[in-house]
Amino acid sequence: MIGEAPLLLLLIIEFIAIVFLALGYLIKYRKMTNLIAGFDSKTCTDPEGLIAWIGNSLLALAVAAAAIFFLLLLLPEYALYLFFIYTAGIVPVTAVIVVLRARRFDKKE
Numbered sequence: 730m731i732g733e734a735p736l737l738l739l740l741i742i743e744f745i746a747i748v749f750l751a752l753g754y755l756i757k758y759r760k761m762t763n764l765i766a767g768f769d770s771k772t773c774t775d776p777e778g779l780i781a782w783i784g785n786s787l788l789a790l791a792v793a794a795a796a797i798f799f800l801l802l803l804l805p806e807y808a809l810y811l812f813f814i815y816t817a818g819i820v821p822v823t824a825v826i827v828v829l830r831a832r833r834f835d836k837k838e
Contacts (some may be wrong), residue, residue: 731744734808735809736748736817738801738808738812744799746791750788753788753789754784754788755784756783756784757780757781757783757787760780762776765779765780773834774836779831779834783827784829786823789823790823797811797812
């Protein structure tokens, strides 16, 4: 029964994985800090640490999206549940954790 997952969900998850992978790579390895909203090296205690934190988080989201993609293929009867678990659960929770943990890189006034 592999391959009976809704095509649109597969395409959306694949697109999300590619976007997160590209952003994570550009931020972590190419040091493109202009992709980080509100980044200012003057107010950051450890710019390299913040770059690694944001880049690794995006790469982890890309890996999670790839895992969901394969789960959609293996478990097509749960496709909608898996899709919503990722988009409405994993991504927002990860975003909140990343933002809260990124505060440790702010200079204290």
